[in-house]
Amino acid sequence: MNTREYFLPQSVNEATQLLAKHGPFMLVMAGGTIAMPLINEGISFPQKVMGLRRAGLSYVTKPNGKITIGAMSTLTQMLDLKEIPILQEAAHQVGGWAIRNMGTVGGNLFAPPPAGDFAAALMALDAQLKLVSTAGARIISLTDFYTGFMTTALSPGELVTEIQVPVPTGKTAYLKYGRKHANTPAVVTVAAQIELDGEGVTNSRIALNAVGPHPIRASKAEEILSGSPLNPTTINMAASAAAEECEPFSDAIATEWYRRKMVEVYVRRTLTKITDRR
Amino acid sequence: MASKIVTFTLNGRRIEVLVKPLTTVQTLLRDQLGLTSTKAGCKQGGCGSCTVLVNGDPMMSCLLPVEDVQGQEVTTLEGITPTPGLHIIQEVFYENFAIQCGYCTPGMIMVSKALLDRNPHPGREEIIDALTGNYCRCTGYEPIIQAIEEAARRMNGNGN
Amino acid sequence: MTEEKLNVVGQSVLRRDGLGHVTGKTIFIDDINFPDMLHLKMVRSPLPHALIKGIDFTKAEKVPGFIQALTHEDVPKNIYTILCLIGVGPDEEPVLAEDKVLYKGEQIAAIVAETEDAAMEAVSKVKIDFEELPTVYDVEEALKPGTPVLKHWGTNHFVYEGHHCRRVRFGDVDKGFDESDHIIEGRYQTSPVEHAPSETTGCVARPEPDGRITVYTNTQALFFTMDNTALILGVPFQKLHFVGGTVGGGFGGKVDVIVEPIAALAAMKTGRPVKYKFTREEEMRVSSSRGAWRIYFKDGVTKDGRILARKITTYADAGAYNRHTPYAVTKHAANIAGPYNIPNVWIDAYCVYTNRQPSSAMRGFGVTPASFALEVQMDKIAETVGMDPWAIRFINAYRNGDMKPHQKVVEDATLIEVMQAAAELVGYELPEKFKKMSSLNREEA
Numbered sequence: 001m002n003t004r005e006y007f008l009p010q011s012v013n014e015a016t017q018l019l020a021k022h023g024p025f026m027l028v029m030a031g032g033t034i035a036m037p038l039i040n041e042g043i044s045f046p047q048k049v050m051g052l053r054r055a056g057l058s059y060v061t062k063p064n065g066k067i068t069i070g071a072m073s074t075l076t077q078m079l080d081l082k083e084i085p086i087l088q089e090a091a092h093q094v095g096g097w098a099i100r101n102m103g104t105v106g107g108n109l110f111a112p113p114p115a116g117d118f119a120a121a122l123m124a125l126d127a128q129l130k131l132v133s134t135a136g137a138r139i140i141s142l143t144d145f146y147t148g149f150m151t152t153a154l155s156p157g158e159l160v161t162e163i164q165v166p167v168p169t170g171k172t173a174y175l176k177y178g179r180k181h182a183n184t185p186a187v188v189t190v191a192a193q194i195e196l197d198g199e200g201v202t203n204s205r206i207a208l209n210a211v212g213p214h215p216i217r218a219s220k221a222e223e224i225l226s227g228s229p230l231n232p233t234t235i236n237m238a239a240s241a242a243a244e245e246c247e248p249f250s251d252a253i254a255t256e257w258y259r260r261k262m263v264e265v266y267v268r269r270t271l272t273k274i275t276d277r278r
Numbered sequence: 279m280a281s282k283i284v285t286f287t288l289n290g291r292r293i294e295v296l297v298k299p300l301t302t303v304q305t306l307l308r309d310q311l312g313l314t315s316t317k318a319g320c321k322q323g324g325c326g327s328c329t330v331l332v333n334g335d336p337m338m339s340c341l342l343p344v345e346d347v348q349g350q351e352v353t354t355l356e357g358i359t360p361t362p363g364l365h366i367i368q369e370v371f372y373e374n375f376a377i378q379c380g381y382c383t384p385g386m387i388m389v390s391k392a393l394l395d396r397n398p399h400p401g402r403e404e405i406i407d408a409l410t411g412n413y414c415r416c417t418g419y420e421p422i423i424q425a426i427e428e429a430a431r432r433m434n435g436n437g438n
Numbered sequence: 439m440t441e442e443k444l445n446v447v448g449q450s451v452l453r454r455d456g457l458g459h460v461t462g463k464t465i466f467i468d469d470i471n472f473p474d475m476l477h478l479k480m481v482r483s484p485l486p487h488a489l490i491k492g493i494d495f496t497k498a499e500k501v502p503g504f505i506q507a508l509t510h511e512d513v514p515k516n517i518y519t520i521l522c523l524i525g526v527g528p529d530e531e532p533v534l535a536e537d538k539v540l541y542k543g544e545q546i547a548a549i550v551a552e553t554e555d556a557a558m559e560a561v562s563k564v565k566i567d568f569e570e571l572p573t574v575y576d577v578e579e580a581l582k583p584g585t586p587v588l589k590h591w592g593t594n595h596f597v598y599e600g601h602h603c604r605r606v607r608f609g610d611v612d613k614g615f616d617e618s619d620h621i622i623e624g625r626y627q628t629s630p631v632e633h634a635p636s637e638t639t640g641c642v643a644r645p646e647p648d649g650r651i652t653v654y655t656n657t658q659a660l661f662f663t664m665d666n667t668a669l670i671l672g673v674p675f676q677k678l679h680f681v682g683g684t685v686g687g688g689f690g691g692k693v694d695v696i697v698e699p700i701a702a703l704a705a706m707k708t709g710r711p712v713k714y715k716f717t718r719e720e721e722m723r724v725s726s727s728r729g730a731w732r733i734y735f736k737d738g739v740t741k742d743g744r745i746l747a748r749k750i751t752t753y754a755d756a757g758a759y760n761r762h763t764p765y766a767v768t769k770h771a772a773n774i775a776g777p778y779n780i781p782n783v784w785i786d787a788y789c790v791y792t793n794r795q796p797s798s799a800m801r802g803f804g805v806t807p808a809s810f811a812l813e814v815q816m817d818k819i820a821e822t823v824g825m826d827p828w829a830i831r832f833i834n835a836y837r838n839g840d841m842k843p844h845q846k847v848v849e850d851a852t853l854i855e856v857m858q859a860a861a862e863l864v865g866y867e868l869p870e871k872f873k874k875m876s877s878l879n880r881e882e883a
């Protein structure tokens with residue numbers, strides 16, 4: 001660690017100004033659970049670091065039909081979100097207790113796969129992000145936020161300040177599969193929201209993590225479900241479509257081959273869970 | 279590279295420390311203050327051996343900049359060890375062989391403390407859930423789980 | 439018989455080190471610091487197989503806090519001596535790489551600096567000019583003609599007393615196969631396993647005013663390490679004082695002598711205490727692992743479950759260097775036929791080099807993978823013959839007085855008694871004839 005300066009802005013305003021001033025040479029850090037290990041291990045040597053713990057972004061508010069989550073809210077804070085059980089489940093699936101006390105919702109959006117388990121749930125809920133710079137604010141959907149492996153639509157000088165989540169109108173389910181029961185990198189994570197009109201699916205959102213360069217939508221699977229009933233046949237079709245369209249990778253946790261197999265299994269289980277919840 | 283003065287409460291005592299930018303709580307405790315009960319097993323947030331409590335919540339001190347705990351309350355194993363004697367949790371870890379090489383023990387005890395402070399009657403599943411961020415490579419966890427169950431019994435006055 | 443009064447046996451005795459552990463007062467290596475202590479970090483190969491064309495320390499030397507760089511030229515006897523100490527050669531691993539590297543992460547140069555951060559930063563600024571070489575990662579691939587040869591003696595396998603592998607020859611397997619009703623084959627592959635001790639490997643070496651060097655270390659093998667260090671440094675043993683005993687988990691991962699010689703050398707060169715402790719990533723990627731094994735079985739079995747012949751070809755992936763693997767292969771060869779009485783056995787056990795991280799000791803030392811393959815194979819035999827897996831083991835179990843394939847008479851057989859006890863524990867009702875069996879003798883047919 002040879003960091004020369006560590007800034008702890010007291011507001012978003014101060015944070016964006018610091019970012020405008022020090023530009024790309026300053027590392028932004030939220031909970032630090034991704035950034036600090038790299039610094040400790042001597043992989044990254046940032047000269048300047050800006051921590052966001054004091055910037056006033058650890059809030060959760062609940063205006064009509066929406067939940068707004070300050071980007072610095074911890075995953076532990078998400079465990080209290082009774083209105084959206086899928087977010088409680090997803091938060092509980094990240095790391096262990098201490099990691100959830102430190103890791104943030106905003107940080108999870110930037111987590112390289114196989115991390116990003118909370119982001120996958122947000123994607124299934126059609127979350128919108130508020131991006132703020134000295135030039136102003138804009139809103140972008142999480143699905144459009146990702147542009148590639150560890151690249152996003154965030155412009156230089158911008159911060160993610162808020163995540164806005166519509167309270168789900170459909171049924172949701174979430175499954176993370178790892179090599180251990182808990183505190184484990186994902187082989188695959190599946191988050192789904194299905195809106196049903198009687199038997200027929202009117203709208204579906206299926207998000208997958210750990211099987212692409214970032215959390216992704218299984219859009220072919222979604223198409224198959226749209227307008228169809230949700231039954232074992234359509235579920236199987238959607239599951240195999242998801243397995244085909246995802247872009248898994250091999251790492252120390254699982255091979256590409258295995259991940260693809262597990263996508264099929266876990267999409268099927270997740271959707272079946274939704275039918276069980278009717 | 280300007281060092282900064284940070285004030286916070288460590289083990290019940292208000293202290294003022296001078297730290298270089300981005301110094302972690304782990305480094306401060308171990309290398310500056312000589313409080314070496316907090317271990318450094320991975321510096322990746324992965325092993326839990328450096329767990330300390332910040333306002334009662336377990337955190338990985340290896341990932342936590344000292345400046346972030348300005349004004350907060352930090353507790354380490356030194357802070358819960360009475361003089362003389364042992365905290366009930368220490369007692370049961372010792373008596374129930376919930377220790378082997380001893381390296382994970384301080385982190386395990388800190389998490390146990392945070393758990394029992396919140397939940398005096400944790401079930402087995404709740405204990406396991408609380409411990410998932412703390413690795414032990416020797417014991418196989420079972421004696422640790424049993425020690426925490428025993429600690430709960432003793433703290434609730436129906437031990438032995 | 440009068441009962442001896444025993445003080446410890448049968449009692450639960452509190453651990454002597456327990457109070458230190460629960461209070462956090464036990465002193466581990468990382469808790470040892472001296473005011474003038476320096477930190478050592480290693481420049482490692484980013485490539486699995488390459489020639490070293492040149493090293494440039496210019497930028498590293500400019501990092502504030504940089505003290506010294508050490509290369510193989512600074513090491514008095516630049517040979518990692520772990521097995522030559524017990525007469526197993528040849529010397530093949532340098533302490534610091536000379537003209538080439540054989541695995542990703544191999545030690546090339548040590549950087550000593552005032553702080554750990556400065557040492558890490560300086561390491562990141564060392565420039566090495568490499569010429570990449572073709573690699574080999576598969577044990578069978580490595581033995582084929584035309585693959586890159588890693589060792590100076592011209593092969594990719596260890597040479598056992600002039601032989602290409604550790605061999606066991608007992609009876610006549612071909613005859614045994616001819617007399618069998620079933621031929622049952624199996625291929626088994628294990629993965630490397632990291633010991634992952636909670637405390638990473640490390641030591642602090644401190645020069646004393648009397649000219650000795652004190653080394654505080656978490657090695658599992660204190661005197662072995664001291665002797666090796668003395669040989670590498672070219673100093674008499676009494677120049678070194680090793681202090682150990684507190685090990686934050688080892689499991690076999692802390693018997694390789696890696697950090698102590700170089701830290702002691704740095705202490706000698708700088709005249710100051712030096713700490714060299716692996717990061718977690720180094721512990722995972724560089725410290726030796728349990729090796730991966732590939733094991734082929736071919737068994738000849740009669741229709742009533744007697745194993746008449748067992749032919750095994752087995753390959754240990756030693757990784758780039760020996761460490762303890764040649765010895766593990768010998769143990770493996772002695773054990774892999776199993777605790778069974780088989781009249782015809784043929785074993786070829788290879789110690790193979792690849793461009794992987796070196797493997798070494800870990801709980802069981804070559805026997806664990808053997809047991810895994812062996813017992814899965816036994817189940818496969820039971821399945822093929824159509825017998826109970828318990829029965830197949832009772833029928834073939836060796837007894838005291840039987841001859842093992844490596845020509846040792848069985849003196850301590852316990853398989854039958856262990857299985858009898860296990861059956862009782864899991865509530866499995868054994869047939870009467872198995873309950874009556876004993877390892878001490880063979881019942882009349």
Ligand SMILES: Cc1cc2nc3c(=O)[nH]c(=O)nc-3n(C[C@H](O)[C@H](O)[C@H](O)COP(=O)(O)OP(=O)(O)OC[C@H]3O[C@@H](n4cnc5c(N)ncnc54)[C@H](O)[C@@H]3O)c2cc1C
Binds near residue numbers: 094095109110115
């Ligand atoms: C032991 C361990 C276990 C883990 N397990 C899991 C797991 O199971 N699942 C999982 O998904 N993740 C896991 N993680 C990864 C990580 O903890 C989580 O992804 C966490 O949510 C990251 O948040 P953070 O605030 O700590 O990120 P940080 O490390 O603070 O942030 C990483 C980067 O994201 C960017 N960033 C963060 N916030 C903002 C913002 N508001 N605006 C702009 N840029 C920003 C910055 O570039 C920053 O450097 C684990 C990590 C550890 C150490």
